[in-house]
Amino acid sequence: MKSKTVFYCTECGNETPKWVGKCPACGSWNTVVEQPAEPKKRSASAQARSVVRGVPLNRPKPIREVETTDELRFQTGLSELDRVLGGGAVQGSLVLVGGAPGIGKSTLMLQICQSLCQSSKVLYVSGEESERQIKLRADRLGVESDELYLLAETDLEDIMESVAELRPDVLIVDSIQTMYHGENTSAPGSVAQVKECTMALMQLAKGQGITVFVIGHVNKEGSIAGPKVLEHMVDCVLYFEGEPHMSYRILRAAKNRFGATNEIGVFEMADSGLTQVPNPSETLLAGRPLDTPGTCVTCVMEGVRPILAEVQALLAPSGYGNARRTSNGFDYNRAMLLLAVLEKRGGLMISGCDAYINVIGGLSLDEPAADLAAIIAMASSFRDKSVPGSLAAIGEVGLTGELRSVSALGQRLSEVRRLGFTQCLIPARNSARFQEPDGLQLIRVKNIREALAAVLA
Incomplete structure (x- = not known):
């Protein structure tokens, strides 16, 4: 008797009646494999339950009787x-x-x-x-x-x-x-x-x-x-x-x-x-070059922990018809969006330049608060002007070039001051209430043109 077979997708686990090149569930190519269909037997999970002697089967119970004690x-x-x-x-x-x-x-x-x-x-x-x-x-x-x-x-x-x-x-x-x-x-x-x-x-x-x-x-x-x-x-x-x-x-x-x-x-x-x-911000910023174009520091929130990260950018004239774009540690689509905003709203003709963006230390920045630092790093590299080493930038950039508020700004500024920075570029309008740390000068800007004028003038 011919044994029955089924087909599974190794990416999502979707089962199909026959082999296909593209999984209909997740859209992945060449991930469907053939597996023999086993008769329904006592599963390993049931065997695991039988190993546990004296544990009764679960029965429905009213929600009021369910204990809500903290986890051990x-x-x-x-x-x-x-x-x-x-x-x-x-x-x-x-x-x-x-x-x-x-x-x-x-x-x-x-x-x-x-x-x-x-x-x-x-x-x-x-x-x-x-x-x-x-x-x-x-x-x-x-x-x-x-x-x-x-x-x-x-x-x-x-x-x-x-x-x-x-x-x-x-x-x-x-x-x-x-x-x-x-x-x-x-x-x-x-x-x-x-x-x-x-x-x-x-x-x-x-x-x-x-x-x-x-x-x-x-x-x-x-x-x-x-x-x-x-x-x-x-x-x-x-x-x-x-x-x-x-x-x-x-x-x-x-x-x-x-x-x-x-x-x-x-x-x-x-x-x-x-x-x-224990102090990743200090470790990630170790060896940071000072008075060098194309670098800027920002503060991102990883869970409840603020971490300072260095964003580096390199813009160079392209030798080919199509400029090359590369991003490491920074979302590629977000980087392309910021490049377009920088040219349209910032007035920098960077369409003919190869652009390379890198986040030091292996971090992956996926929150919008790092937008302003990436904009400043790219503009600094394009103009070949260095950003002050004592300055950090925090803010989300919109398509019209405006700066939007970010969450947990007070925690970010405290971490920036703790690491020895004396200036911080932030959005002019911020919905969050926070206490300004002593010794930290806040530069409030409304859009990227004001930010570039304040930093790279």
């Missing part, structure tokens, strides 16, 4: 990670940590074991490294405890049995793409396997109250490899970002059911592992 949190030993998680890890949560290969995901998870093992029992499961390899890396990081257990296994059923026998408080799985369930004949890392294994781990976390950290790889677009539904199943999604040739790493929360999103933690990769950077 515990510290991981890294304050930057605790900040991103919203104040610490929540007991019984499922956390997904994604990042490019070699960025430091496994190092981060192994480092927190030293602190977790002081009050908890930790099981580290690896499907990519042997137990000896993990031990060698733990020795290099200085991680050693009798409460840390290692397991090199990829079969989910064996992992569940080890969890039932050991009863750990924290489970770390490295990585979800290497795990497989025996009842599913598809290859590890496929859509069906990733969904099945994640569902089993979620039932394990919620049923036994075990905090589960799952490491996931990212694809070439930078998102978690596998079905998109994987990110919806977990409680927290953390992305570990950074340039391969730079030592700084940024841990960013893309989803958090127990705290604020878009929080970041900054780390530096050293020989002995990851070290925390």
Whole structure:
């Protein structure tokens, strides 16, 4: 009898009856793969529930009877990670940590074991490294405890049995793409396997109250490899970002059911592992060139933390008919919009110039408050006039060249003053009420023409 097959999209998990070149759900090309259709069996999530002895099935209950006590949190030993998680890890949560290969995901998870093992029992499961390899890396990081257990296994059923026998408080799985369930004949890392294994781990976390950290790889677009539904199943999604040739790493929360999103933690990769950077603004501005055209400092909000970032721009006459545009760390479409505004409303003929925009330190600026700094950096490079080293710029730029107000301006100005800046360019009209920091001169401007005249006159 011919076995039945189904087709899945590896990007979004959409199922189609036949192979197509373009996924009808997400529009991705060449992402539909064929998988054998398995008969309906007892799922791994049901097996995970059966492992948890004495846990009754969930029954509907009135909303008045639902307890609303605060979550039980515990510290991981890294304050930057605790900040991103919203104040610490929540007991019984499922956390997904994604990042490019070699960025430091496994190092981060192994480092927190030293602190977790002081009050908890930790099981580290690896499907990519042997137990000896993990031990060698733990020795290099200085991680050693009798409460840390290692397991090199990829079969989910064996992992569940080890969890039932050991009863750990924290489970770390490295990585979800290497795990497989025996009842599913598809290859590890496929859509069906990733969904099945994640569902089993979620039932394990919620049923036994075990905090589960799952490491996931990212694809070439930078998102978690596998079905998109994987990110919806977990409680927290953390992305570990950074340039391969730079030592700084940024841990960013893309989803958090127990705290604020878009929080970041900054780390530096050293020989002995990851070290925390408690003052990222000072670190990102280290080595900033003074009295050099094409650079300006702004302040952005990453969650509730104000961070100073340096925006650099280089405008040079183009040797070809079409000018080249490149942006790194700054949204490309936003950069093209600002270039058009600068030419139309600022009066600078830059259409025949190649434009390159870069944000120092590997940060990705995605809020409009950095618009004014980008405008000033581009105009400074075009006019070949330097911006005063003691000046920062904060403001959103509209299509008519006007400057719009930004949120949390008081916190931004306090951070600007703390880092030693004495002047700050801000919108003339700001809806937020704030207290002017002592020693910081505020230059209020209405549009980009006034801003360029005040800074580059």
